[in-house]
Amino acid sequence: MTSTEYEKNDKKTKVLNWFKNPTRSSVINIAWPVLVELLLGSLFGMIDMMMLGRMRDNSLSAASVAAVGMTNQPLFIGLSLVQALNVGGTAMVARYYGSGQKDKIETTLKHVMLLSLFMLAIPLSTLGIIFTDSILSFMGAEADALQAGRMYFKVIMVGFIFQSLNMSISAALRGIGQTKIPMRINLFSNLFNVFGNAILIYGLLGFPELGVTGAGISTAISNVIACVLLFCYVIKGKSVVRLNLKNRFKFQKDIIYNLIKIGLPASLEQMAMRTGVLIFVKIVAGLGTVVYASHQIALNILGLSFQPGQAFGIAASSLVGRSLGAHEHSKAEDYAKETRKIGSMISTLMAVVFFFFGPQLVGLYSNDPIVIENASLALKIIALVQPFQSSQLILAGGLRGAGDTFWPLVSTFTGVLMIRVGLAHIFVRVLGYGLAGAWMAVFVDQFVRWIFVYARFRTGKWKYAKLR
Known part of the structure; x- marks a missing residue:
C-alpha cells in the first residue's frame, strides 16, 4: 500500500471515529432530520417568495413581497406563543421519557394541544380575520401592500389553527427524539405547498390567477394536510407519543403547573421577541416599499x-x-456542548456563503438593482452575526430542555426589545444609515443575547431545575 493510500485510509478512519462518538452520534441522529426539515422548509419559503417576486407586474410583485413580510409578523406572534407552550411540552415529555414515566406523555400532549387550540389558535385567528386592515395598517402597510395582503392574511389565519396542532404533536415527538416522522410529513406538506403556489399564483392548469392570495390558500391547505397526517400517526399508537381518544381526559394540576413554570417565561420571551421585531419592522417599513422588499x-x-x-x-x-430526567447531569452538559460545536461549524460555513455570494442569492428573488444592492449589504452583516446567533440559539435550547426558561427571557427582552429597537431607531431614523443601520442593530442584539445565555450556561445551575 502506497503512502497516499495510507493517508486516505487514515482520513477515513478519523471521519468514522468522529461519527462513532456516542454523544456526537446521539446529537446527529436527532438533529439531522430537524435540520433537513427546517432547511427545506425555508428553501420552500424562499421559492414561494421568488414566485411572488417574479410576477409580471413589478409594482404588484413588490407590493406582494412586502405584504407577505408585514402579514408574517403578526402571524409569527401567534406561532411564537404556541411554540412557547410547546417548549414546556417538549421539556416535560423529554423528562418523563428519560425517567421512565411514559404514562405521563399522552396526557401532557393532550394538555398542550387543548391549551394551544382554545387559548391561542382559535382566539388569535378570529381576531386576525376581524381586524385584518387595522393590523396591516399598524404594520405600516402602504395602500398597495394593504390591497395585496388583505385576503392573504385572512386565509393564513385560518391555516394557523391547523398549524398550531401540527406544532404541538411535532414538539412531543421531538421530546423523545423521534424527529424523522415530523420531517417526512412536513416535507410532504411543504412540497405540496410549492406546487399549489405555482398553480394558484400564476393560474396554471386552468385555475384562476390569484397572485398572493393563491399563495395563502396553498399554505393553509398544506397546514391542514400536515395536521391530519400527524394526528393519524399518533392515533395509530406506533410511537411512545400516542393519543387514545377513548381515554377520559382530565386536567391535572401538576402538568398545568409545569407548563406554566416553563411556558410562561417562554411566552413572555416570545412576546418580547415579536413585539421588538414588530417595532423593528415598522422602522424599516418607513424606508418605503422597495427597501422593505429588500429587507x-x-x-x-x-x-x-x-x-x-x-x-x-x-x-x-x-x-x-x-x-436530567435520568439524573445524568454531566451527560446533559456534554450534550449541550456537542450540539453547540456542530451547529456552529455549519453556521460558519453558511456565513461564508452569505458574505461572498450575497448578490447571486438575492438575484434569485429579484432583478431590481436597488433591491439586490440593499439586500446584499444586509447579507454581509448577517454573515458576521452567525457565530453568536448559532451559539445563542443552541445553548438557549439546552436551557429550555432543562426547564430553565427565565434567562432566555432576560436575554431576549434586553437584546431585542431594548438593544435592537433602540439602535434601529438611532441608526435608521436619526443617523440615516438606511437598511444597513437596521441590520447593524440586529448584529449588536445577537451579540448581547449570546452573552446572557452563555453566562447562564456556564453557571451550571440549569441542571437542577425542578419539575413536578
Whole structure:
C-alpha cells in the first residue's frame, strides 16, 4: 500500500471515529432530520417568495413581497406563543421519557394541544380575520401592500389553527427524539405547498390567477394536510407519543403547573421577541416599499441561517431533558456542548456563503438593482452575526430542555426589545444609515443575547431545575 493510500485510509478512519462518538452520534441522529426539515422548509419559503417576486407586474410583485413580510409578523406572534407552550411540552415529555414515566406523555400532549387550540389558535385567528386592515395598517402597510395582503392574511389565519396542532404533536415527538416522522410529513406538506403556489399564483392548469392570495390558500391547505397526517400517526399508537381518544381526559394540576413554570417565561420571551421585531419592522417599513422588499428578501435568506441553530437547539432540548430526567447531569452538559460545536461549524460555513455570494442569492428573488444592492449589504452583516446567533440559539435550547426558561427571557427582552429597537431607531431614523443601520442593530442584539445565555450556561445551575 502506497503512502497516499495510507493517508486516505487514515482520513477515513478519523471521519468514522468522529461519527462513532456516542454523544456526537446521539446529537446527529436527532438533529439531522430537524435540520433537513427546517432547511427545506425555508428553501420552500424562499421559492414561494421568488414566485411572488417574479410576477409580471413589478409594482404588484413588490407590493406582494412586502405584504407577505408585514402579514408574517403578526402571524409569527401567534406561532411564537404556541411554540412557547410547546417548549414546556417538549421539556416535560423529554423528562418523563428519560425517567421512565411514559404514562405521563399522552396526557401532557393532550394538555398542550387543548391549551394551544382554545387559548391561542382559535382566539388569535378570529381576531386576525376581524381586524385584518387595522393590523396591516399598524404594520405600516402602504395602500398597495394593504390591497395585496388583505385576503392573504385572512386565509393564513385560518391555516394557523391547523398549524398550531401540527406544532404541538411535532414538539412531543421531538421530546423523545423521534424527529424523522415530523420531517417526512412536513416535507410532504411543504412540497405540496410549492406546487399549489405555482398553480394558484400564476393560474396554471386552468385555475384562476390569484397572485398572493393563491399563495395563502396553498399554505393553509398544506397546514391542514400536515395536521391530519400527524394526528393519524399518533392515533395509530406506533410511537411512545400516542393519543387514545377513548381515554377520559382530565386536567391535572401538576402538568398545568409545569407548563406554566416553563411556558410562561417562554411566552413572555416570545412576546418580547415579536413585539421588538414588530417595532423593528415598522422602522424599516418607513424606508418605503422597495427597501422593505429588500429587507424581506434578506430576512427570508436569514431564515436559512437560523436553521442549524434551531435544529441543534431542538436536539439539545431533547437530550438535555432526557438526561436530567435520568439524573445524568454531566451527560446533559456534554450534550449541550456537542450540539453547540456542530451547529456552529455549519453556521460558519453558511456565513461564508452569505458574505461572498450575497448578490447571486438575492438575484434569485429579484432583478431590481436597488433591491439586490440593499439586500446584499444586509447579507454581509448577517454573515458576521452567525457565530453568536448559532451559539445563542443552541445553548438557549439546552436551557429550555432543562426547564430553565427565565434567562432566555432576560436575554431576549434586553437584546431585542431594548438593544435592537433602540439602535434601529438611532441608526435608521436619526443617523440615516438606511437598511444597513437596521441590520447593524440586529448584529449588536445577537451579540448581547449570546452573552446572557452563555453566562447562564456556564453557571451550571440549569441542571437542577425542578419539575413536578
